[in-house]
Structures are given as structure tokens and as C-alpha cells.
Amino acid sequence: MALVDVLAAVPPGSADEGLARRIDFDRLPRHVAVIMDGNGRWAAARHLPRVEGHRAGIESVRDTVETSARLGLQVLTLYAFSVENWKRPETEVSALMSLLRHYLRAELKTLLKNNIRFHVIGQLDRLAPEVREELEAAVTRTAGNTGMHFNIALSYGGRAEIVDAAREAVRRGLTPAQIDEDTFGSLLYTAGQPDPDLLIRTSGEMRVSNFLLWQIAYAEIWVTETLWPDFRAKHLLKGITEYQKRDRRYGAVSSDPVGALK
Ligand code: FPP
Numbered sequence: 001m002a003l004v005d006v007l008a009a010v011p012p013g014s015a016d017e018g019l020a021r022r023i024d025f026d027r028l029p030r031h032v033a034v035i036m037d038g039n040g041r042w043a044a045a046r047h048l049p050r051v052e053g054h055r056a057g058i059e060s061v062r063d064t065v066e067t068s069a070r071l072g073l074q075v076l077t078l079y080a081f082s083v084e085n086w087k088r089p090e091t092e093v094s095a096l097m098s099l100l101r102h103y104l105r106a107e108l109k110t111l112l113k114n115n116i117r118f119h120v121i122g123q124l125d126r127l128a129p130e131v132r133e134e135l136e137a138a139v140t141r142t143a144g145n146t147g148m149h150f151n152i153a154l155s156y157g158g159r160a161e162i163v164d165a166a167r168e169a170v171r172r173g174l175t176p177a178q179i180d181e182d183t184f185g186s187l188l189y190t191a192g193q194p195d196p197d198l199l200i201r202t203s204g205e206m207r208v209s210n211f212l213l214w215q216i217a218y219a220e221i222w223v224t225e226t227l228w229p230d231f232r233a234k235h236l237l238k239g240i241t242e243y244q245k246r247d248r249r250y251g252a253v254s255s256d257p258v259g260a261l262k
Helices: 003-007 015-022 039-045 050-071 083-087 090-113 129-142 158-171 181-185 233-245 257-261
Strands: 031-035 075-082 117-121 149-156 198-201 220-223
Touching (some): 003 015, 031 233, 050 090, 050 149, 050 233, 090 129, 149 158, 158 181
Parallel strands (some): 031 075, 075 149, 117 149
16 A cells, blocks of 8 residues: 555545655554544534534544555554543434444445454443444454554543553563563553554644553644544645654654754
């Protein structure tokens, strides 16, 4: 997957094509994580119920997953439902769950065709059995795929994930001397995957909202004003070009101090 695959899916001469051509495919972020936000505001602006914003957001999910796979990202993680979202009205929660099931039914073939490996991360025991079964079936069906890992964070909380990892360390009888950052990382839901290089948040909010707290330690953050239902390939491409302008120092000194001032 690379430039030709992205170009095959964008209109010739479009802004998307221009953005795709600006991407340095040798320096792609390995893992992009997205906080999909703004569905409610998108719906409110159209005098529609909130759930219509979530429904419209499905098209953005489809476009983002497909573009990420075409780009050749190793991992894409989408934040679909947080542990805090359980506090939303029951009607909204069940609408979100049924949209998710609808998405899986409609998209499983595309995930398989694109060699995408599907995972769900979060406190899955809190999900209704029929939702869990459908998710598990999609995980199993795509387990043999060797392309992009696509994580959906569902009933997910970053602090809860860290607590779960600490409990797992105790359960395995690990001694303090056996626990370091690598072993701890291997107890998280994202074990074996690279940490996000780029965290995208839509709808302009400057928060990390309990998302992948451990894993985003060195992620570059890009916030766009675009509301999630309006998010398309061109926004993802723009986020990646912005990421590629950053000087990642990991706490060290700049490799290009003059360039960093430009
Ligand atoms: C945040 O918008 C969005 C969510 C809580 C849900 C995101 C879910 C989807 C896009 C659909 C299902 C997902 C998949 C992966 C198929 P908000 O409601 O908090 O918006 P607001 O801040 O404008 O109120």
C-alpha cells in the first residue's frame, strides 16, 4: 500500500490528490489514533437528533479505515465509546451499539478484502452479549489477516486499562524487579502494537479524554475544527502532512534547531 493506492481512491486534480502527493511515505506514522468528536454538534446544527450525528459518523469511519489501509498504516485506533459514555441516555447508548453492529455487518467483507485485522479494546464484559458476540466474530474472522490492525476502543478508559494491566501483573505473580515499561506495555490492550505516533481529535476540543493514556506519551497531537461526520480522507491526509512537519525530540535536543524555528 502506498501513494498509488491512495491516488486510486481520490478524484484526479483534487485537493486530496495534492495532499497525498505531499506525504512522505518513508516517514508515515506507524499508528494513528483518533478521538472522533462532534457528532452531537453536527446533528444539532441541522436540528436533528444526536443519533443522526452518530449515523453520519459511520461514513467517516468507513473512509478513514479505508484510507488508512491504502496509506499503509500499521495501526488505526478509533475511540467509539468511552467508559464515561455509559452515563449517556439509554436510547443513545443502544443506538450507538446498533450502529456499531450495523457497521460490522456491512463492512466485514471490506475489512477482509483489504487484509485488515480487527480488534476491540476496552471493558468488553460490560457490553450486551449479542454485541460482544458479533464483535468477537469479526475479530476471529479477520485474525488471519496480515495488513493494518484496526482497533475500535469500546467501553474504553485509559485509566481503567492501566488498572487492568496492574491487576494482570499481580495475577501473573510478577515481582517489582520484573516490571519495567516494556513488560507493563505488554499487559495493555494494545500489547504488541506500536504506540500512536499521531493522535487526531476532531471538533476543536483540546483534551485527551482518558484515551490511550499510557500509549500517547510521545504522540504528536493534531486537532482539527472539523466535526467527525464531516471528516474524510483529505482531513486524515492533512493530519499526516502536519505530523510530518513536527520535530519529534522525545525529550532530547532538536536534530534541526534552525528548522524547528521556521
Ligand atoms: C462523540 O461525539 C462521538 C461518539 C461518542 C461516538 C462515535 C461513534 C460513531 C462515529 C459511530 C459508531 C462507531 C463505529 C466505530 C462504527 P459526541 O456525541 O460527544 O458529540 P458532541 O461533543 O458534539 O456532543
